[in-house]
């Protein structure tokens with residue numbers, strides 16, 4: 001039996017802490033194990049990437065392995081993921097064969113498959129990454145799906161611990177204005193992992209930009225189990241009061257899913273208000289600024305904040321490499 005890395009709530013808080021400790025050993029150069037020597041890992045990218053693609057390729061190389069990058073519809077065949085479908089349209093190969101064939105060559109498969117932002121009820125079930133997991137004989141690593149970005153979230157948890165030390169922190173996840181609706185995977189996974197780590201998490205967003213209700217129940221349950229608190233705030237200035245961590249991200253409204261022009265019109269009123277700027281950071285408790293990147297400067301965050309000593313975004317991106325080496329090592333040495 002193998003385990004997948006699809007979302008952090010499939011793993012216990014103790015296991016997640018173990019991943020952080022392992023990733024720190026990689027960062028400090030104390031672990032130079034060649035866990036993947038003579039082995040290959042497939043990386044399947046339906047969408048663009050800088051950090052995820054590069055850090056996975058470099059991480060596999062540093063573990064002694066060989067990364068095989070595939071882009072369905074580009075460098076490999078177009079893929080169907082639905083069960084029982086008559087494949088008489090534009091899809092050439094089914095995930096059922098795709099992942100089992102890859103499993104004969106590779107010891108794990110990473111997959112990036114963003115939300116299409118068309119059908120909320122369908123996409124909230126994370127159908128593509130779950131189809132990969134359903135059919136695969138080797139571990140699947142979620143490199144950002146419609147609902148989750150667990151590798152990012154774990155690098156984020158590692159960064160918080162690295163910058164602020166162990167223990168509960170006052171963490172703000174704040175929505176930010178962006179010219180178009182974006183997927184919710186990053187805020188979902190950040191809030192979930194922060195809750196599992198026992199942080200006090202304040203989620204700030206305008207009315208109508210609530211995260212998935214079932215996921216929020218999971219987040220609240222995880223927080224209660226870990227001794228932390230989850231608070232929702234709609235006043236963007238007040239949200240920053242006393243924060244030790246400011247995590248900015250934009251996402252789309254479920255109310256306008258599939259109709260981006262309505263979301264764009266709804267959010268227009270928040271431009272210039274829901275931005276991380278110097279005056280908001282001044283309300284924090286010497287808070288650090290985090291973002292998963294890529295980020296639009298002077299839209300999500302001002303130059304003054306992202307270029308300040310409070311900004312940890314480059315270290316946060318570096319930690320993707322160490323964390324993913326820890327995740328691959330954990331999955332492949334069970």
Ligand code: CP
Nearest residue numbers: 049050051052292293
């Ligand atoms: N943060 C993140 O996943 O970056 P990329 O989209 O560049 O991989």
